[in-house]
Amino acid sequence: MLLDKQMKRLANGDATAFEAVYKKTKKAVYYTALAILKDPSLAEDVMQSTYLKVIKSAYSYREGTDVAAWIARISRNEALNLKKKRGHELYVDERANEGVFGSGQTEDYGLLLDLARKTLPQDEYEVLILVAAAGYKRREIAELMEIPLSTVTYKLNCATKKMIQALQD
Numbered sequence: 001m002l003l004d005k006q007m008k009r010l011a012n013g014d015a016t017a018f019e020a021v022y023k024k025t026k027k028a029v030y031y032t033a034l035a036i037l038k039d040p041s042l043a044e045d046v047m048q049s050t051y052l053k054v055i056k057s058a059y060s061y062r063e064g065t066d067v068a069a070w071i072a073r074i075s076r077n078e079a080l081n082l083k084k085k086r087g088h089e090l091y092v093d094e095r096a097n098e099g100v101f102g103s104g105q106t107e108d109y110g111l112l113l114d115l116a117r118k119t120l121p122q123d124e125y126e127v128l129i130l131v132a133a134a135g136y137k138r139r140e141i142a143e144l145m146e147i148p149l150s151t152v153t154y155k156l157n158c159a160t161k162k163m164i165q166a167l168q169d
Contacts, residue, residue, distance in 0.1 A: 003067035031134035124159035
């Protein structure tokens with residue numbers, strides 16, 4: 001509900017409300033974009049375009065719905081649009097951008113992200129990143145990706161098994 005109030009303030013032109021919205025959603029926005037683009041610098045670009053869209057579209061947010069999911073969907077759409085425009089994927093080591101969020105957290109995931117990127121198909125990689133890095137629940141991922149909950153569960157289980165096997169190898 002706090003984010004709901006902040007979005008209402010933002011829609012009414014109160015720029016100070018943006019900071020609270022950003023702080024609560026920045027991690028999910030970044031990891032949603034990273035899961036699709038597999039490039040930290042492109043994910044940062046998507047973050048910027050996502051938040052510009054949030055500011056411009058704050059008036060269209062429907063009060064009482066999930067703010068974080070609404071913003072994550074914008075991020076996902078922006079990332080998919082960018083990926084389509086670029087027509088190819090670039091792989092960059094996350095450790096080169098240590099501290100995207102003001103901490104070394106990105107480095108903590110670096111080796112696992114590299115392994116997951118090389119091991120998993122895109123759809124399983126995206127589900128795994130949204131669960132493990134961004135902290136989404138399976139139900140939220142199903143809504144975000146517009147697929148059934150059972151499919152999300154299946155993809156997560158497959159990704160987990162493949163990662164365990166890859167780590168054992």
